[in-house]
Amino acid sequence: MASHEPATLDSVAARAGVSRQTVSNVLRHPARVADATRERVLAAIRESGYRPSLPARQLATRRAHAIAVRAERQQDGISGLVLDAFYHGLAEAGQDNGLRVVLYAQPADEATELEVIDDLVQTGAADAVVLTATSADDQRPAYLSGSGTTFCAFGRPWGHDDDPHDWVDVDGAVGTGLAVEHLLGLGRRSIAYLGWPGDGAEPSTGSDRRRGWLEAISAAGTGTPLEVHSVNDVAAAETAVASLLSGADAPDAIVCASDTLALGAHRAALAAAGVGIPATVVGFDATPVAAALGLASVAQPIDQAAHLCIDLLTGRFESPDRPARGVLVPPVLRLPT
Amino acid sequence: MASHEPATLDSVAARAGVSRQTVSNVLRHPARVADATRERVLAAIRESGYRPSLPARQLATRRAHAIAVRAERQQDGISGLVLDAFYHGLAEAGQDNGLRVVLYAQPADEATELEVIDDLVQTGAADAVVLTATSADDQRPAYLSGSGTTFCAFGRPWGHDDDPHDWVDVDGAVGTGLAVEHLLGLGRRSIAYLGWPGDGAEPSTGSDRRRGWLEAISAAGTGTPLEVHSVNDVAAAETAVASLLSGADAPDAIVCASDTLALGAHRAALAAAGVGIPATVVGFDATPVAAALGLASVAQPIDQAAHLCIDLLTGRFESPDRPARGVLVPPVLRLPT
Incomplete structure (x- = not known):
């Protein structure tokens, strides 16, 4: 029976026969809720027309529920990251964890990029960054560590083992x-x-x-x-x-x-x-x-690397003081057909 | 002189010697503000440490200031959209217009994709969508037109001229x-x-x-x-x-x-x-x-197409009842080097 009262978290919970916290988990951390329960809650949300407001939720939780990643300027197009696959992997793993993926266009230099990241994080547009294309003379990881910005690098801390941070790389x-x-x-x-x-x-x-x-x-x-x-x-x-x-x-x-x-x-x-x-x-x-x-x-197992970046970030959100973690994934040799 | 009062839109406006509306324009529509004025306002923002909260602004304006676009599952990798370039173009043109670009992972089918889009728009995570890879038997444009969702298709309304909507395509x-x-x-x-x-x-x-x-x-x-x-x-x-x-x-x-x-x-x-x-x-x-x-x-002039999609969407935000517009851009022949 449709009600004319706007649906709330509480009315959805009552309809689904679960706690308010479970409804909240379905919205924020769907992977944590058992399939059957999640289906029941989602049905209740659909039937009641409940629409949680993302901005309201962001203000309430002081979290953007989003991560930022750079859209690269065009390279030679042959080698380098197969970024399409990386973006898809991030978006997919992000959705499973209640995180959206926000793109920012590659700025002219690292200093400008750090301003863009600061702005995204400090205005509440993103909680964290996935850094791509790291290198030995990269200023970005140390800056972000220093400013307390949550990030995961796709690329090792080449020669900067004194700046511990989360990373994923291909061996x-x-x-x-x-x-x-x-x-x-x-x-x-x-x-x-x-x-x-x-x-x-x-x-x-x-x-x-x-x-x-x-x-x-x-x-x-x-x-x-x-x-x-x-x-x-x-x-x-x-x-x-x-x-x-x-x-x-x-x-x-x-x-x-x-x-x-x-x-x-x-x-x-x-x-x-x-x-x-x-x-x-x-x-x-x-x-x-x-x-x-x-x-x-x-x-390179790009899809796996993207999922691991999201894993490290969600782990970091839950345990901000956890020691830095690095994960090396092995590639395979693809033979001509 | 640094103040211990948190900076506000008004204090930034006073510091820059402009109206509150001009500060707001610099934040939301930077391309509309004269270069010199924009620089002065940005300097005032930097000096005062003012950080407009995106979620608060979203609640106040009832707009996400974001558009959504699909991250494609991996294709054969040879032909099809050169999506890296399209994403970069969208992010770049979006930034010039105060719009972030949010990725969603390509769902299993069109019906699921429309649910994802509904959710992004109705929860305030995105104001509009850029649809990619449209085809003659595509159900998405008619559904989005019917539900009043703002969108721009990258691809013509093949055989569906009775469903007018904004689009950009390559000739x-x-x-x-x-x-x-x-x-x-x-x-x-x-x-x-x-x-x-x-x-x-x-x-x-x-x-x-x-x-x-x-x-x-x-x-x-x-x-x-x-x-x-x-x-x-x-x-x-x-x-x-x-x-x-x-x-x-x-x-x-x-x-x-x-x-x-x-x-x-x-x-x-x-x-x-x-x-x-x-x-x-x-x-x-x-x-x-x-x-x-x-x-x-x-x-295909992918970067130009991405910029045109953002142009059509920002025009649509300003004039929701404007007639639908389609833009065909000509490709060039690239000779071997």
Whole structure:
């Protein structure tokens, strides 16, 4: 029977035969409520026309029930984060935990980005931030830790272990190790590395990927490690690999730090194969480009990483003083079909 | 001089020497305030430590100052919307207009999606929605029009001109027309079309792209139109084009409805070229895959489309009864480098 009184938390609870707290849990933390109970409460909400006001709830709980994440400016489009999948994973895991995901456009620099984050958090538009694309010279984590802003980084605290904070990252060294293992299985014996400038010097995504390659070929004992470096650009990578393949000790395989580099390496390898110097290329990020070229490539478990970011943040909301936690997830090697 | 009284809208206005309404405009519609005035007000806000509470403002204005957009489940990753760019464009244009962008994860079906949208709007989490991936049998636009929900579709009201609503779309027919023009310029004279099943029957993205090809080759008078159709899958497209190229009247060029189809066509064309039947392939979406294969491809102006969606929504907020408006933006042909 429809009532003309506006529905309230109490009238919904009475209709569903549960406590007011249970109705509240269904709205804020649906994953915590048993399926049958949640269904009953949701039916009561639908039947009564109850609409909890988000702004009122935000004022009452002093929480935005939202997290912010950056919408990246367009990169080369080949490698880097497969952000569509990351956004979907955050939105999905967020919904399961009563958290909305708010996008902010990538600002011109880190200082401006920190102003944007401060504004989102201090005006009550977001409770926390998922930081993407962290690096060794990143000022953002230390600033946010210092200002008491809740955040989770997608990326390790490269060389900043004195600034403990929550993070999730993909284990790049495991990925390039899998690439070497795959190439050894194909009978390759001189497996080179094509990385970015500076890989191996400072702690970084590139150094991590290089380390996995180096450890795997060292363990295999297949001879002197060969490596070249190039900025993340197809033409530059092609030039670097062409030079490597024209040398006296040309390798028979190349593990690349990205699919952009792998595309350049693939072009150089095609040319070298034409003059009798074949080399197998393996990429990193398992992009459609690698698939289109028939290259094996390391696939990051982006959806899993997004869900883990939400897990760490919800854990942090419940236990603000919990020690910082970091989670490394292993990638897999995607073979060409 | 810092005060110990908490800053208010009035104290900020007094400090900046402007009206309370101007401070409010800087916060809600920054693009409407002259640059110098905006800078002065922002400085006053910074100096005074004023932090307008978003939830309080939402309650006061009965507006969320946010729009919702769907985070897509992962597709094949080659063609389709380049959503990263669309999200960035929405977030950027939204920020310029005092609107946040909230993501919701793509639900299992349209009915569930409409529940999610109702919930976002009725709880005050979003004022409006940007609908993506509209189609002829899409139930969402009519439902949202009927329920009085403010929305802008990225995609035309295919065959539903009786349901007027705001939309932005890319003119696919112009794109395939540019592809034909490019191929005629290269001296191709038998330009076939590789489309999706059903292209040409009902109004759809595919029918629109096919129409542009058909009109351009008809205008050029280069002979009988040849076309094949395939689901959006590389292997299926390769099979379809291999069959086309092995026929007696093999074309010397193929315009494709997507880069996924173009990749299949490219593979079939490589094989046919090996036996003396060369054909030039042009794709659609200008993805990194087309660039990697050295194919020309039609590029959608995604950033412009995102900005136009925000323009239409902000116009709609100001004039709720304004007639529905649709904007078609022309794509460009991206040539291989």
